[in-house]
Amino acid sequence: MNIEVFLFFLFGIVAAVTAVIMITRRNPVISALFLILNFASLAGLYITLNAQFIAVTQIIVYAGAIMILFLFVLMLLRPESQKKFFELNPKTKIFAIIVAFIVFAQLVYMIFFASPSANISKDVSKSVEAGTIEAIGRELFTNYVVPFEAAGFLLLAATIGALVLAKKKFD
Amino acid sequence: MTITIEYYLILSAFMFLVGVVGVLINRNAIVVFMSIELMLNSANLTLVTFSSFLGNSIGQLFVFFVMTVAAAEAAVGLAIIIAIFRNKLTVNIDEINILKW
Numbered sequence: 001m002n003i004e005v006f007l008f009f010l011f012g013i014v015a016a017v018t019a020v021i022m023i024t025r026r027n028p029v030i031s032a033l034f035l036i037l038n039f040a041s042l043a044g045l046y047i048t049l050n051a052q053f054i055a056v057t058q059i060i061v062y063a064g065a066i067m068i069l070f071l072f073v074l075m076l077l078r079p080e081s082q083k084k085f086f087e088l089n090p091k092t093k094i095f096a097i098i099v100a101f102i103v104f105a106q107l108v109y110m111i112f113f114a115s116p117s118a119n120i121s122k123d124v125s126k127s128v129e130a131g132t133i134e135a136i137g138r139e140l141f142t143n144y145v146v147p148f149e150a151a152g153f154l155l156l157a158a159t160i161g162a163l164v165l166a167k168k169k170f171d
Numbered sequence: 172m173t174i175t176i177e178y179y180l181i182l183s184a185f186m187f188l189v190g191v192v193g194v195l196i197n198r199n200a201i202v203v204f205m206s207i208e209l210m211l212n213s214a215n216l217t218l219v220t221f222s223s224f225l226g227n228s229i230g231q232l233f234v235f236f237v238m239t240v241a242a243a244e245a246a247v248g249l250a251i252i253i254a255i256f257r258n259k260l261t262v263n264i265d266e267i268n269i270l271k272w
């Protein structure tokens with residue numbers, strides 16, 4: 001068993017299990033902590049895919065900034081008002097799981113029917129070269145500079161919007 | 172045994188559908204938001220998988236843009252949740268039905 005297979009199964013199983021634990025916990029703080037673990041194992045999967053820049057950004061932006069924001073809001077709100085959330089109609093739960101299972105079966109069937117591994121074989125040196133900051137930055141500042149500026153403008157708009165929404169009461 | 176592209180795609184599909192179930196069965200607006208983040212991350216995993224297997228960095232560029240949109244969405248969404256909590260003192264999405272006619 002080589003190291004690539006081992007790392008894929010380690011991070012993949014951790015990601016899948018923490019995702020399931022995340023949606024079934026009653027306490028939202030615990031589910032936020034499991035989501036952080038899920039994001040960290042996704043960063044490990046990105047490393048196995050030779051995407052170094054995306055892996056580091058995943059840790060900094062998702063596991064760092066976004067989840068800290070979530071935990072901050074969760075601890076700001078009143079925790080005892082969240083007890084009776086799971087007492088919902090069991091029909092809804094069963095329906096949701098059945099629908100998700102059908103869609104998952106469809107996706108798995110489509111993935112195996114198309115069998116992309118017959119056409120795509122991994123070229124390791126090209127894959128390493130594609131994941132470096134240099135390759136991504138060159139594309140970002142030449143061919144994709146307009147979407148990059150649009151993303152910056154979107155972040156500015158979101159900052160101002162969050163400030164305005166959180167500042168005043170709308171009544 | 173080698174890891175082919177199907178392993179990553181199936182893991183990504185599984186995580187996406189766990190996120191869908193999380194949106195449907197949870198009543199807490201913040202947990203619903205976290206499930207949406209999970210779905211965005213599974214889409215990112217698919218993009219990075221194809222980018223790596225094809226040796227093309229455009230897919231990872233789009234992951235960068237998805238992260239930007241996710242950060243903006245989380246900031247604005249949590250601000251909206253705080254504003255709703257101030258008015259209605261709850262984040263249960265069954266009780267937030269002021270737009271329902």
